Amino acid sequence: MGRQPCCEKVGLKKGPWTAEEDQKLVAFLLSHGHCCWRLVPKLAGLLRCGKSCRLRWTNYLRPDLKRGLLSDDEEKLVIDLHSQLGNRWSKIAARLPGRTDNEIKNHWNTHIRKKLKKMGLDPVTHQPVAASRADPLEDLQQEHCDDKASSQESAGSGTGAGAEEEAPTSAEPKQGAACSVSTASAVSPSPCSSSSASASASAATPGGADVDWPDPLDLFQVDAIIDMDWASILSGSGGGGDIGVDLFDQCSDVGFDQEVWM
DNA sequence: AAACGAATCAACCGCATGTCT
DNA sequence: CAGACATGCGGTTGATTCGTT
Known part of the structure; x- marks a missing residue:
């Protein structure tokens, strides 16, 4: 039954x-x-x-829950964890107390991804798309304050680079749900x-x-x-x-x- | 001041996995 | 052991807010 x-x-x-x-x-x-x-x-x-x-x-x-935008440190950590874990938002959220997977996911899609693209980095692989800079995270911190401007610029220079180009993380086959360890909750x-x-x-x-x-x-x-x-x-x-x-x-x-x- | 477009984020959906009968 | 169910996860959507013209 x-x-x-x-x-x-x-x-x-x-x-x-x-x-x-x-x-x-x-x-x-x-x-x-x-x-x-x-x-x-x-x-x-x-x-x-x-x-x-x-x-x-x-x-x-x-x-x-924390509220408000992610701090620079949190954002850096998200980027770092994402480079290791891929789109395993619950895993990433588990490393940021007070943050939810949904929040991080949204922040990634609306802020961080654009910043990475603007910096010439592939948001999926974290590798330079073309010739790139030495320390993207440092640049990220510098640009953190003009988020709005950068977002709009990237939107303009993105040439259609949007959600449609998001590809599954090749190195990270979807298996996040396999981990039964409590994460976001x-x-x-x-x-x-x-x-x-x-x-x-x-x-x-x-x-x-x-x-x-x-x-x-x-x-x-x-x-x-x-x-x-x-x-x-x-x-x-x-x-x-x-x-x-x-x-x-x-x-x-x-x-x-x-x-x-x- | 109004209209339009972009950005943001809460919430839903479907799937995967673990657990229970 | 198999099937049904519970839970958690990631992707996606749609409403709202904000900024620009």
Whole structure:
């Protein structure tokens, strides 16, 4: 006997998430963690499939996400990792705490690829297309500040060089999914049979510390939660004192991987 | 001020792989 | 062992935002 299908695609909502849906999802996951994604929308009262919930959480609602553009160092690291790993965005994201595979992928396609092309480098192979420079990464850093200009210039000089020329990384046959090591997700999958996550979840609501923490179960202040400076809070530099340790303990109970927080 | 085009990014889709019955 | 299902991944799309004319 098999399991129930992931989502009966009947009556499920698609498209952009509303603030109310975000609130429900955040409140549920912060208080219960995720047991099985298939059950999350049902338990949280959402008309979404579990897949959509997981994506929304992973790419947008996860509290440990950094926001904003990638720093120079992060961008360099992405380029370096991409040269080694190819389009294995989840692997790359795993090396950049607080960044998601989707975010990195988007940034690559919209920024980095153009820069590499402008520098005369093949974004796929990272090899010079023609005669090229000695240290592309150094040039990249120099040009980082005029991103907009470079993007437009490259668009003009690209002569049709767009997504259509993107070829699969020859040296990297598609096998990223073969790696079952948890990568992008900050929430380690807690099996349904594991009672620890859900059992302790009721006591794991982050709050009650010195940090100005909106109670997710109270008013569903999701925006405030998302905008919080999590890195500072968890490192104790945000005035939270021991909040970092407390949150580590609490959040690990609901399935967070502490290493991903910092 | 309006129209147009480019850039950005959130979200969806389909596939691959691992797990469970 | 085989089939069904869950999950994760990468590619792609479409709506929105931003900049230019």
